[in-house]
Amino acid sequence: MKIEGIFVAGLGACVPEPFSAAEAVRLGMYDAGEYERGGWTGAAVAGDVPAPDLAVRAARQALARSAHDVSEVGLLLHANLFHQGLDGWSPHHYVQRHTIGGRVPAFSVGQTCNGMLGAMELASCHLTAAQGPAAALITGADNFGAPLVDRWRYAEGATTNRGTILGDAGTAVVLSRRAGFARLRSIASASLPELEELYRGDVPLFPPGSAAGVPMAIGARVAEFAARNPKELEEAKETLRLARVKVAERALADAGVTPGQVTRATHIFSGGEAYVRAILEPLGIDPSRGVLEYGRGLGHLSVNDQVAGLNHLVETGAVGPGDHVLMLANGAGVALSCAVVEILDPVDWTPPAG
Secondary structure, three states: OEOOOOEEEEEEEEOOOEEEHHHHHHOOOOOHHHHHHHOOOEEEOOOOOOHHHHHHHHHHHHHHHHOOOHHHEEEEEEEOOOOOOOOOOOHHHHHHHOOOOOOOOEEEEOOHHHHHHHHHHHHHHHHHHOOOOOEEEEEEEEOOOOOOOOOOOOOOOOOOOOOOOEOOEEEEEEEEOOOOOEEEEEEEEEEOHHHHHHHHOOOOOOOOHHHHOOOOOHHHHHHHHHHHOHHHHHHHHHHHHHHHHHHHHHHHHHHOOOHHHEEEEEOOOOOOHHHHHHHHHHHOOOHHHOOHHHHOOOOEOHHHHHHHHHHHHHHOOOOOOOOEEEEEEEEOOOEEEEEEEEEOOOOOOOOOOO
């Protein structure tokens, strides 16, 4: 979808200090073989800070950078993968209460790791159609330091090219019809519902896993599916690969941007080069334009990787006026999005100390 007249006015990221992967191996928390294969150097760990508070911190930063008053924000969308707090409670309204307040609508976006880009597409459509306030606030957050999650081992058993660990973070984007340091050129999305079983395995859907004390062992689910359907697993990988390429090609075409004009790319964080090559080389983009070195020190930040990566590129001056950033995401193998952002103006955003 070609986007016109929608700008990125502010970005925010609350990324906690990483815990050393080598230390996790020493303490017996992380398998030594997985450490050697994965390439991860650390995982961002938020301790007992609730996920919605990570989102609030990122949102306040993004709003301050945006030059938008809270009265100009007409929509809030909050994305997450994992539990945010109590069941029967709405974290998106908590984020709203502690950031923009007011009476504007707030919604939760359930796209797993595709959440922030999916929310950006929804917000863009809202801003294009609405005649009211000029801005939308999008937040995302997860904290995986919970009893039913092992951030170091949750993906063990999955036969992919991206052995993964989980990190905690909150991110935020302010989109605007008025102005911004960057503009959103396009967003493309797709779904692959036939792949949902790959991440479900044979685990019963009722009672819900968290209520039944079932760990979030995604790797074990993928392994179970693979044991039952070895041929289907390989077909699923190819289906995802082709769909990911098509979505990215559509976003580039809608933006009128060639692969050679892509300065940098943000993507799901990986510890190793194989995954980054797999998503960028089919598009004709050199893997060095990704954010491998930044992401491998933080772990996979669920919904937050792409925005945290963009924020990092902007804060460090790795991108500037005239540059294009390709943002790629897929969530749980069934949701895909890709966005093209063009940097318009320089900013003076000092990265946090440490």
